[in-house]
Amino acid sequence: MSSLAELCVIESGASEAHSLDDYESEKPRWCKGCGDHGVLVALQRALRKNNLEPEEVVSVSGIGCSSRLPHYLNTYGFHGIHGRALPIATGVRLSRPELPVIVVMGDGDCFSIGGNHWLHAIRYNINAVVLVLDNEVYALTKMQVSPTTPDGWKTKTTPRGTYLQPMNPLSVVMGMTNVSFLAQTATWLPAHLDETIEKAWDHHGLSFVRILQRCPVFMPQAFGEGGLNFPVVFLENEDGIPVHPLLLKRGQTQAHNHRDINEAQRVAVSVDPAPMGLLYQNPDVPAYEEIRWGRQDRPDHPTFIERLDSVLDRYTVS
């Protein structure tokens, strides 16, 4: 989300370097070992790295364990309703394009109840960092099946095992018109997570990041016991997300051209091993709010009145 639209940049007084504490709010209430903690820290690091004023940033979320994140981030935040973070974020971007926006959702939040908004947000391509914390379960409501719960797994609404194949959100994103950024990472790979969020931050347009997230309480067995035995392949490109040598014990690398949509689509449909890194990036897709601001005229007050009068002329009969 690099270039803040130059339409009306807030004048911020202090511009000294910020420390991580400047982005910390109340103490997170997630369970011990929950992957959400790591995402919060990674975000705080990205904010510090970009030295953003806390008041200039807006984080928006839905409802779920993951959606509590804005409470713990010392920026402006909006903790909304289940599935609807993206429309709220779109409203913020449309009206205040100078404010960087982070959207945080759960897998149920984004892929299920918010599915329609998800598809359209990708097409709008608002300039925002969009993170889905995918623990493959509905955690806040205590373990119901989610669209990404693996086939056959037991949850409280599928005590005899799920009925359907899980959805592959990556291939859905890659099928959408105007997709401009897609990456996948995991909470048990903190360095990769950090780099991915930074990359997302630097992208101009909607940076969609699926974060495979450990939920030791309701899905301890997911992702091969929280990543220990989970087959992944790291997508490698000098412009992509760096693969730290330490990561190589978790999986192989694979050369990947994230500028090539066909290649990205091919990678997106392959789930085993799970592709990690930057699948696709096209920085040239225009952002919706910038298209809209570009076509809008902002008359001064006398012109505003003059125009209103001439509109009324059209309806004037005597």
Next chain:
Amino acid sequence: MSGPRLVRLPEHIVEIVSDAGEGAQKAAIAFAQLCAKAGNGLWTVEIIPSEIQPPPHTTGSASGNRIRLAERSQVTNAGNLANVVLAFNEMALLSRLEAGSLADDVLVLIDDQWATHDNERYQRSYREVLDKFRARGATIVEIPMNAETVRHVEDAERGKNMFAVGLLCALYSKDLSVLQSIIRSIFEKKSRDVIEAAVKLAGAGYQYGIAHFEECFEIRPVPTDVSKVAMNGNTALALGAVSAGFELCSMYPITPATSASHALSEIFEDFGGFVHQAEDEIAAIGVALGASYAGKTALTITSGPGMALKTEFQGLAVMTETPLVIINVQRGGPSTGLPTKIEQSDLLHAIYGAPGDAPKVVVAPSTIEECFYILSVARKVAEEFRMLVIVLSDANLATGQQLFDRPDVSGTPQRPPLDLSPVPLGALPYDWDPTTGLSQRLIPGQPGGMGVTTSLNHDRDGKACYDSERNQRGHTMRSRKLAALQKSLTPPSVHGAPEGDLLLVGWGSTRGAIEEAVDMARDAGLAVSSLNIQFLSPLPPGLHEIFAGFRQITTVELNYSDDWEDPLITKENRRYGQLAWMLRAATLLDIDSYAKVPGRPYMPVEIFDEIKRILGDQPGTGSAAEPLLATKGAY
């Protein structure tokens, strides 16, 4: 030939109907503009086929307009039975009889091509329908509209409507040259040939009328110096939104609300605004809410089914005290119901529709002029009280055209720049004034004001909390704002005398017809008055005092109530009109309701008949001597 006799009239109602696609609507628009330009007061109602492609030459295909025009500039409703109907075929004509909208002695102008048409079925039905009308006392003037039109253009289907409007121009003694210039501007974007053919056909219709009508009408406008505008309620809402300073309208198309967004889309970008068509109604309100949270003035426009989808977000707006305006242009329900027709069935949903206790402001414009001004009120209340304001319009206001004084927009206040001044670290996002519930809103970008706005219960510091004391406080503060707003309202004024035998209470667009009925009743010596309530939540002050002046009170609404005569219906189970429920609860008075769902506006005579019925015999409602107070000590 001496030409037609001239008959002067104070007002008239004319309907123009054709098959869908034959252009009666265009003819009516031109005729309405002609009358408006002359200074006649008017009210128009669209006659819309409910299907997109109805079979031609059927009653279901009838499309057109009703135009009520008068000497006085103020016409407040669509009136009673039509005096004149101009029909392109007999089925369109019949549809108006079936709709119950024609006077028995209606003057029928009809295209005579069906009398000798190749299709014998048309010939037969043409004869039968006209016989039916004659038997009722109608005057029939058969006009070779088709034959005359083909003398000027090849395809009569394209042009008959202009011949028709020429006929009306003659019938109402209007100025042909003015009509022709109106036609030129309506067809502005068409080719020269099309425009000239239309102008010529109007002239031909006019000449035919002058040569053949025995009688023409003259409705002389009362001269006025005040500049007037004519528009429909949806356009008035759109222009009102611009003039009230709204900056974003986020919507999803739904009849009959969509045309307001169309009107706004036409112009909004020239005024620094956006119309965002979202992926659904939920997203539409979400985008508006996000924009408002970020400090801009936003609204969403919808109709009943869309309103239903927006309820969860309404709760969010209330909980987070984010200012927001929703316009609901009501239509017939439940479900898809009668999408193009008027109903007032969303009142209780507007007031109560949200999860949990969610106090909202609900207002209803009663005229098209009020549609223009109401958005300034809505914006002010939404921002000052940090509240959700719902504006309830309806299909009648949406598509009806009315003449009103041209708004003076020269004093429109300038939109102030966003106040992003720093606040002390830890400033309270809900610094409720305990006496009013009001608090100052913090806007993203204000240094020091960082914090989360949450849908969870929260206290003054905005942080989520779950204890009973702080839950009670949040509810109390949000509710107190309604009381504070109510204190700032003025009592509504009674139409008619402040006391009498009967008070009719209405809301929204029924006002014009109710007041006209009250005038008829008062002329007939009945002690009846009426009241229109614009603020429905909170209800305005002074209702007890006003109601105390009347022996009986009945609401008049376009929504459902059980009839006292219906099987099984008793005092215990009767469902009342929606405003009646509200007023009964608020006043403990035994307020009755006259509430029906005809899918069209009430005619003043219907209400007049109801007044007579109530003040005459009162089956089922108990005798007039029965005290109005349902509970002792109600005052």
